[in-house]
Amino acid sequence: MRLVFLGPSGSGKSTQAASLAARWRIPSLSTGDLLRDAMAKGRLETIAAHSDLGKQAQAQMEAGELVPDQLMVGLMRESFGAPATQHGWILDGFPRNLAQSQALDTLLQIMGQPYGQVVYFDVPENKLVDRMLKRGRQNDSEDLIRQRLQVYNEQTVPLIDFYRRRQCLVEIDGSLSPQEITDAISSVIKPLAIV
Numbered sequence: 001m002r003l004v005f006l007g008p009s010g011s012g013k014s015t016q017a018a019s020l021a022a023r024w025r026i027p028s029l030s031t032g033d034l035l036r037d038a039m040a041k042g043r044l045e046t047i048a049a050h051s052d053l054g055k056q057a058q059a060q061m062e063a064g065e066l067v068p069d070q071l072m073v074g075l076m077r078e079s080f081g082a083p084a085t086q087h088g089w090i091l092d093g094f095p096r097n098l099a100q101s102q103a104l105d106t107l108l109q110i111m112g113q114p115y116g117q118v119v120y121f122d123v124p125e126n127k128l129v130d131r132m133l134k135r136g137r138q139n140d141s142e143d144l145i146r147q148r149l150q151v152y153n154e155q156t157v158p159l160i161d162f163y164r165r166r167q168c169l170v171e172i173d174g175s176l177s178p179q180e181i182t183d184a185i186s187s188v189i190k191p192l193a194i195v
């Protein structure tokens with residue numbers, strides 16, 4: 001079971017990634033968590049193999065920008081090296097632009113592990129902003145939320161068509177309740193996973 005979860009901040013993909021990963025006993029690789037963990041351990045510079053890129057990353061995260069691709073790809077390469085990922089994974093937050101999706105193809109080719117499907121969480125924009133404001137996470141000002149959405153619209157939205165053309169995109173109505181979304185994903189993904 002190798003899945004990519006695609007969707008904007010506030011679409012609920014992280015919640016679903018965590019609960020489905022637990023159910024299927026595979027790791028959920030959440031880029032936000034991986035980045036915050038690497039930052040707390042002072043490892044960003046090493047992973048990026050470039051000290052300036054590592055230093056920029058924290059400011060970029062705080063500003064709602066994407067961190068450099070080189071850092072992200074290094075982080076993913078490292079994560080895929082963990083034995084726990086041998087039997088499957090859910091990618092939550094990667095790829096987030098076309099360059100990253102190409103880097104993912106290359107990484108997976110090297111590992112001989114193709115991804116199965118890309119699950120796209122579709123949620124209307126006004127609902128997203130509403131949810132995020134209610135979530136009230138520290139530093140989640142409306143400006144920052146709108147900035148993240150703009151970055152998503154510019155850089156990540158092109159991936160929807162990219163994967164749709166590859167015929168591996170599964171679209172989920174992300175405005176449903178968490179339980180309904182879990183059920184919707186399980187019913188689409190499960191039969192394929194058994195094959």
Ligand code: ADP
Pocket residue numbers: 008009010031032033035060061062064065066067068072092093094095096100148
């Ligand atoms: P959210 O889902 O609210 O956007 P995340 O925890 O997924 O939050 O990500 C937090 C921040 O980490 C992003 O705003 C971005 O700066 C950085 N980030 C996460 N994934 C990537 C990625 N694939 N490429 C570049 N930056 C990323």
